[in-house]
Amino acid sequence: MKKREYNTKPPAGTRDFLPSEVRFRKEVLDIVTNVIESFGFEPLETPAFERIETLIGKYGEEPQKLLFKILKRGEKEVRGEVDLALRYDFTVPLARVIAEYRNRLPKIFKRYQVGPVWRADRPGKGRFREFYQYDIDIVGSTSLAADVEVITAFSEVLSKLGIKDFIIRLNSRKVLWGLTEICGIPKHLQADFLIVLDKLDKIGINGVVRELEKRGIPLGGFTKLILGGNEDNHAAMVAALRSSAVGREGMSEVQELKSYLGDILQEGVVAFDPFLARGLDYYTGPIFEINVKDFTGSVVGGGRYDELIGVFSPNNIPACGGSLGIERIFLILKDQKRDEKLMSPTQALITVWGEDYRRDAFVLAAQLRKRGLFVETYLGKDKISQQIGYASKKSIRFVIISGPDEKRKGTVTLKNLQTGEQKSILKNELVSILQLQNEFGKEGR
Amino acid sequence: MKKREYNTKPPAGTRDFLPSEVRFRKEVLDIVTNVIESFGFEPLETPAFERIETLIGKYGEEPQKLLFKILKRGEKEVRGEVDLALRYDFTVPLARVIAEYRNRLPKIFKRYQVGPVWRADRPGKGRFREFYQYDIDIVGSTSLAADVEVITAFSEVLSKLGIKDFIIRLNSRKVLWGLTEICGIPKHLQADFLIVLDKLDKIGINGVVRELEKRGIPLGGFTKLILGGNEDNHAAMVAALRSSAVGREGMSEVQELKSYLGDILQEGVVAFDPFLARGLDYYTGPIFEINVKDFTGSVVGGGRYDELIGVFSPNNIPACGGSLGIERIFLILKDQKRDEKLMSPTQALITVWGEDYRRDAFVLAAQLRKRGLFVETYLGKDKISQQIGYASKKSIRFVIISGPDEKRKGTVTLKNLQTGEQKSILKNELVSILQLQNEFGKEGR
Numbered sequence: 001m002k003k004r005e006y007n008t009k010p011p012a013g014t015r016d017f018l019p020s021e022v023r024f025r026k027e028v029l030d031i032v033t034n035v036i037e038s039f040g041f042e043p044l045e046t047p048a049f050e051r052i053e054t055l056i057g058k059y060g061e062e063p064q065k066l067l068f069k070i071l072k073r074g075e076k077e078v079r080g081e082v083d084l085a086l087r088y089d090f091t092v093p094l095a096r097v098i099a100e101y102r103n104r105l106p107k108i109f110k111r112y113q114v115g116p117v118w119r120a121d122r123p124g125k126g127r128f129r130e131f132y133q134y135d136i137d138i139v140g141s142t143s144l145a146a147d148v149e150v151i152t153a154f155s156e157v158l159s160k161l162g163i164k165d166f167i168i169r170l171n172s173r174k175v176l177w178g179l180t181e182i183c184g185i186p187k188h189l190q191a192d193f194l195i196v197l198d199k200l201d202k203i204g205i206n207g208v209v210r211e212l213e214k215r216g217i218p219l220g221g222f223t224k225l226i227l228g229g230n231e232d233n234h235a236a237m238v239a240a241l242r243s244s245a246v247g248r249e250g251m252s253e254v255q256e257l258k259s260y261l262g263d264i265l266q267e268g269v270v271a272f273d274p275f276l277a278r279g280l281d282y283y284t285g286p287i288f289e290i291n292v293k294d295f296t297g298s299v300v301g302g303g304r305y306d307e308l309i310g311v312f313s314p315n316n317i318p319a320c321g322g323s324l325g326i327e328r329i330f331l332i333l334k335d336q337k338r339d340e341k342l343m344s345p346t347q348a349l350i351t352v353w354g355e356d357y358r359r360d361a362f363v364l365a366a367q368l369r370k371r372g373l374f375v376e377t378y379l380g381k382d383k384i385s386q387q388i389g390y391a392s393k394k395s396i397r398f399v400i401i402s403g404p405d406e407k408r409k410g411t412v413t414l415k416n417l418q419t420g421e422q423k424s425i426l427k428n429e430l431v432s433i434l435q436l437q438n439e440f441g442k443e444g445r
Numbered sequence: 446m447k448k449r450e451y452n453t454k455p456p457a458g459t460r461d462f463l464p465s466e467v468r469f470r471k472e473v474l475d476i477v478t479n480v481i482e483s484f485g486f487e488p489l490e491t492p493a494f495e496r497i498e499t500l501i502g503k504y505g506e507e508p509q510k511l512l513f514k515i516l517k518r519g520e521k522e523v524r525g526e527v528d529l530a531l532r533y534d535f536t537v538p539l540a541r542v543i544a545e546y547r548n549r550l551p552k553i554f555k556r557y558q559v560g561p562v563w564r565a566d567r568p569g570k571g572r573f574r575e576f577y578q579y580d581i582d583i584v585g586s587t588s589l590a591a592d593v594e595v596i597t598a599f600s601e602v603l604s605k606l607g608i609k610d611f612i613i614r615l616n617s618r619k620v621l622w623g624l625t626e627i628c629g630i631p632k633h634l635q636a637d638f639l640i641v642l643d644k645l646d647k648i649g650i651n652g653v654v655r656e657l658e659k660r661g662i663p664l665g666g667f668t669k670l671i672l673g674g675n676e677d678n679h680a681a682m683v684a685a686l687r688s689s690a691v692g693r694e695g696m697s698e699v700q701e702l703k704s705y706l707g708d709i710l711q712e713g714v715v716a717f718d719p720f721l722a723r724g725l726d727y728y729t730g731p732i733f734e735i736n737v738k739d740f741t742g743s744v745v746g747g748g749r750y751d752e753l754i755g756v757f758s759p760n761n762i763p764a765c766g767g768s769l770g771i772e773r774i775f776l777i778l779k780d781q782k783r784d785e786k787l788m789s790p791t792q793a794l795i796t797v798w799g800e801d802y803r804r805d806a807f808v809l810a811a812q813l814r815k816r817g818l819f820v821e822t823y824l825g826k827d828k829i830s831q832q833i834g835y836a837s838k839k840s841i842r843f844v845i846i847s848g849p850d851e852k853r854k855g856t857v858t859l860k861n862l863q864t865g866e867q868k869s870i871l872k873n874e875l876v877s878i879l880q881l882q883n884e885f886g887k888e889g890r
Contacts, residue, residue, distance in 0.1 A: 006499065006757045008545040011529055014492035016542050018549065019556070022488040038814050040791045040821030042839070043467040047459035047575050048493060048531075048561060049513075054451065068494075069516045071527060073565045080525025082516060084456055086493075097461050100453040104463065106838045108825050111464070116493060120518045130492050141824045145803055149824060152807070156814070264807050312451045346485045358590055362597070362709050369483050369601070376485025379586045379594060380553050393551045394487070 013121070013129025020395075024339040025132075025330060028161065029114065032134060032324065035160050036112050039153045041136050044111040046093040048118075049084040058092045058311070060191075060281050066119040068129075086118035090135040091282075091308065091321070098139055099312035108140040110149075114326070126331065137321025139309055144253065147286045147304055147320050148260045154290060154300045154322060159267045163332060165293035167269045168261065170254050171276035173283045173303070178247020179274070182240050189217050191281060198277035201297075237274050253286050282308040288322070295332055299325045347434055348398040348414075349391040350377045351384050357402065364400075364427075371431045375400075392417050398434065458566070458574025465840075469784040470577075470775060473606070474559065477579060477769065480605050481557050484598045486581050489556040491538040493563075494529040503537045503756070505636075505726050511564040513574075531563035535580040536727075536753065536766070543584055544757035553585040555594075559771070571776065582766025584754055589698065592731045592749055592765050593705045599735060599745045599767060604712045608777060610738035612714045613706065615699050616721035618728045618748070623692020624719070627685050634662050636726055643722035646742075682719050698731050727753040733767070737777060744773045792879050793843035793859075794836040795822045796829050802847065809845075809872075816876045820845075837862050843879065 010016050017025065049070055056064065070084040071077050087093055090113040098109070114134045121127055136153060138146040151168060158166055176197070180190045196211045203211070212219060241247035254272050261270045268290070278287045278301060287303030302322020310316035333339060348368070350361045361377040368375045376396075378387045384401060391399050401413040412430065415422035425433060455461050462470065494515055501509065515529040516522050532538055535558040543554070559579045566572055581598060583591040596613060603611050621642070625635045641656045648656070657664060686692035699717050706715045713735070723732045723746060732748030747767020755761035778784060793813070795806045806822040813820045821841075823832045829846060836844050846858040857875060860867035870878060 006541070006544070007496065008541045008757045010492050010541075010545075011494060011496050014494070016492070016545070017488075017490040018542075018546060019487035019489065022490050026488070037790050038819045040789075040794075040819070040839075040841075042464035042789070043462075043471070044464065045462040045467050047455050047461070048563070049456060049459070049575075051452065051456055065518075068518075068529075069522065070531075071514045071516055071525070073510075073513075077514065080516070084513075086515075096451070096453045096455075099451070100455075100461070101463060106835050107827075107831075108823075108835065110821070110824075118493070130494075138824060143824055143826060145797075145807075145822070146824045148807065149822070152811075260804065260807065263804055264811050266811075312453045344485075344487070345482050349485075352590075359705065359708055362590075362593065362705065366597075366709050366711075374483040374485070376555070377590070377594070378553075379555075379583060379588055379591045381588060382552075386552075390551050390553065394485075396485075 011129075013123035013127075015128065015130070020339075024334075028330060028333060029132075029134075029326070031160055032157050032326070032329075033112070033114070035157045036134075036136055036153060039110070039149065039156075041110045041112040041153070044094070044097065044113045045115070046087070046090070046097060046113065048116075049086050050093060050096070052082055052085050054096055054312075055085050055088060055092060058282075058308075059088060063088060063119075066121055068118050068120055088119060089117055089323070090115075090133060091137070091305075094135075094137055094139070095309045096312050098309050098317060102313065106140075108138065108146075110136070110138050112136045126327070128327065132326045134324040134326045135321060136324075137319055139317060139319045141320075142306070142318040144256055144260070144286070147257060147288075148264070150302060150320055150322050151257070151261060151288055152264055154302075154324060155261075155265050155268050157324065158290070158292070158299070161329065161333065162336070162338070163292055163329075164267050166267070166299075167271055167291050167293075168265075169271055169273040169276050169289045169291065169298075170257055170286065171273050171288070172250035172253045172286045174246045174250025174253065174285065175241065175274055176250070176277060178241045178244035178250055179237070181244045181247065185217060189215075193217050194277045195279060197275060198279050200275050200277075234272075234274055241274075257286055278303060285320070292332060295328070297325075297328070299328045299332070301325075344395045344397075346374050346376055346394065346396045347437070348373070348375045348400050349387065349394075349396050350375060350400045351387040351402075352378045353384070353401075353403045355381070357407075360402065360407075364402075364430075368431065368434070371435070373431065373434050375434075388415070388417070398437070400430070456574075458568035458572075460573065460575070465784075469779075473775060473778060474577075474579075474771070476605055477602050477771070477774075478557070478559070480602045481579075481581055481598060484555070484594065484601075486555045486557040486598070489539070489542065489558045490560070491532070491535070491542060491558070493561075494531050495538060495541070497527055497530050499541055499757075500530050500533060500537060503727075503753075504533060508533060508564075511566055513563050513565055533564060534562055534768070535578060536582070536750075539580075539582055539584070540754045541757050543754050543762060547758065551585075553583065553591075555581070555583050557581045571772070573772065576772045579769040579771045580766060581769075582764055584762060584764040586765075587751070587763040589701055589705070589731070592702060592733075593709070595747060595765055595767050596702070596706060596733055597709055599747075599769060600706075600710050600713050602769065603735070603737070603744070606774065606778065607781070607783070608737055608774075609712050611712070611744075612716055612736050612738075613710075614716055614718040614721050614734050614736065614743075615702055615731065616718050616733070617695035617698045617731045619691045619695025619698065619730065620686065620719055621695075621722060623686045623689035623695055624682070626689045626691065630662060634660075638662050639722045640724060642720060643724045645720050645722075679717075679719055686719075702731055723748060730765070740773070740777055742770075742773070744770045744777070746770075788842060789840045791819050791821055791839065791841045792882070793818070793820045793845050794832065794839075794841050795820060795845045796832040796847075797823045798829070798846070798848040800826070802852075805847065805852075809847075809875075813876065813879070816880070818876065818879050820879075833860070833862070843882070845875070 068086040069082040072081040072083050116130050117133050118130050185193050258270050282305045283303040284306045285304030289298035290300035291298050304320035306318040309319040352358050352361045365375050365377045399415045406412050411424045513531040514527040517526040517528050561575050562578050630638050703715050727750040728748040729751045730749030734743035735745035736743050749765035751763040754764040797803050797806045810820050810822045844860045851857050856869045
């Protein structure tokens with residue numbers, strides 16, 4: 001029977017993670033979570049999908065097109081009706097959770113959520129349709145202290161990951177509103193204006209001007225202000241912003257944040273970037289991004305959004321937070337060769353000389369595991385040399401051999417695959433030798 | 446503006462996990478993973494969704510109806526076309542992974558995968574549409590040693606979780622084929638027959654007979670054999686099976702498994718259950734389920750399926766494995782009150798006397814974290830009593846208070862919320878006292 005041919009790659013924009021990759025990602029995530037929990041953030045988990053009406057109208061028109069929609073089941077499937085969609089981020093689910101469980105949560109709720117989100121973006125280099133996000137948010141505090149906490153926690157994460165050379169760019173949506181005010185951008189075009197401004201990094205000043213013209217947004221004094229985008233222009237802009245009440249408010253927020261962060265942060269540079277816009281609609285106060293030297297694009301971004309969390313609740317609820325681009329972090333650490341093949345947690349492979357020896361191997365394995373060791377027996381019927389090849393491929397350090405000779409003498413042969421060294425030892429010495437090696441192994445890592 | 450009213454519950458059949466629940470689940474999963482890794486199983490992660498053609502035709506007709514299908518994007522969305530579906534289990538994705546990466550994996554590949562799977566089942570008590578599974582599988586070995594390993598690992602998991610009273614029911618698909626042979630069930634009705642037989646536990650012998658009749662499956666000698674389903678009938682059936690070659694082969698497999706497990710297992714009872722069928726089509730050899738005393742339904746199930754993994758590859762690839770019903774495990778442990786509220790990992794809340802004190806609080810927090818402590822500052826502007834209430838709600842053990850008095854004297858007040866005790870200490874004593882308490886705290890758990 002001829003077999004059907006299948007495409008066995010993962011679906012476009014998704015990935016399979018083989019063991020060493022899973023281990024590397026988990027090791028990094030554990031470091032991040034340890035820092036985040038040291039700040040008192042607590043874990044939350046929400047479903048992979050939400051009701052379609054929960055997600056629609058929350059992200060803006062463009063992002064909304066990227067939702068993966070799920071067909072209704074049964075008869076309605078035939079009619080193509082949709083009732084669910086995969087989560088696009090962790091922020092809208094958080095808003096739903098706050099509305100549903102407000103009374104069971106602390107008044108100020110500091111939560112983190114980590115896991116995959118899904119966006120039907122065109123897949124490309126480093127751009128996935130399924131990717132991990134790592135979000136922290138503080139719900140229920142209007143205090144700038146909360147904004148400080150979010151930025152501090154992320155800075156500490158980068159430091160702990162050994163990423164020391166980063167810059168924290170601060171701005172406030174209020175600065176941007178002031179900017180639109182003094183530039184005379186009509187209210188209904190402000191959101192559009194910010195979306196274009198957000199692309200400054202990518203498309204440069206000429207690109208921004210062109211796109212503003214294309215969208216019919218009047219340029220007026222704006223071009224004069226930002227042309228060149230250098231330090232002088234910043235100064236000119238800051239001077240101009242003084243004539244706007246909201247602009248002044250925004251600048252004082254940024255100043256206060258900067259001063260706090262200066263007192264607390266051990267690493268990283270803090271800078272006011274009046275052109276930092278952030279793509280999403282929902283920010284209402286301070287916004288920030290963190291860039292790592294030699295890597296384009298930001299690795300962290302966030303801000304205050306006092307009107308989003310309340311969308312499902314009777315009243316507005318203040319909140320701020322941010323998202324760590326953990327997939328970019330993985331790439332940065334790999335670039336630094338931080339994913340060098342991790343040793344298997346398995347400390348020894350117990351080879352099986354032949355079927356008559358299998359029962360002994362199982363019993364020995366059980367004994368060693370009882371003493372806290374991670375060991376496995378070989379489950380095939382291959383030659384010892386092939387069994388050793390298996391251990392080597394799995395990065396297992398030790399191989400235990402017990403053939404007729406060893407059985408007669410009550411010994412085993414212990415072979416170190418890293419050094420090639422092998423020696424005959426008594427069976428009851430195994431535990432102490434492997435435990436000792438384990439200690440050294442851990443230190444050596 | 447009147448707000449739109451939303452349903453803020455998670456979608457039907459899914460759940461939100463608040464912090465203490467996430468912590469409980471993670472603690473249990475960590476114990477399981479520790480055991481599974483001690484057997485040399487390695488982690489694998491595959492995408493949440495697969496191409497629809499990867500999943501169609503693999504599970505049988507009924508399960509296939511339970512797939513959550515994802516709409517194509519863009520224009521094709523309008524036409525209601527589907528190209529992806531959420532994973533139904535981890536077995537078919539494993540088969541795809543084996544076909545795609547065969548050369549990069551060890552010859553005998555022992556992997557585990559844990560995470561959510563999705564099934565559009567009718568939601569009910571303890572039945573979810575999104576639920577975690579914990580699968581282990583061994584690919585590439587025809588040896589019964591692999592079947593032994595899977596069952597041993599799961600038994601060890603239960604023991605480590607403190608679940609001691611369980612029974613491992615063994616059978617082989619070959620026994621069941623022998624049974625259909627001696628009962629004279631026509632080949633094309635055998636799969637149907639096993640599906641009905643699998644319900645014996647739930648619907649009893651009369652239910653089985655009724656459903657067989659309804660499906661037009663001839664009863665013949667079968668009813669006589671299993672009527673009553675007691676020990677005598679087992680014996681009669683075993684005797685009858687001797688006349689079938691495949692039946693004899695199945696029984697000898699079960700005997701060998703039983704003998705191995707008897708040598709290795711510390712806990713649990715092993716029993717031959719000739720009526721154990723398992724619902725899925727794809728098993729080809731030994732099958733098993735594990736039941737825990739006082740809980741209906743099995744907590745583990747699996748078997749050998751030598752013809753499934755190769756479905757995407759040029760040749761058949763032998764495999765066996767099983768699935769731990771981790772959601773049931775959570776329920777069992779909760780039943781045993783093993784989810785008693787875990788203390789927060791946060792060791793102390795640094796209260797904030799007023800805005801003038803906030804900067805000091807931030808700096809103190811940073812200092813304590815640098816020493817490895819988990820602390821947070823209060824981020825709102827509430828009275829100290831409310832701040833203490835917050836700590837208590839989050840199960841934080843210590844509160845640090847520093848008002849004008851303390852500031853003048855260079856002390857802080859440390860309040861233990863568990864005992865109510867509070868004392869004045871020097872600021873530089875904080876680290877050692879909290880570290881010490883932490884040691885005790887850990888031991889106390």
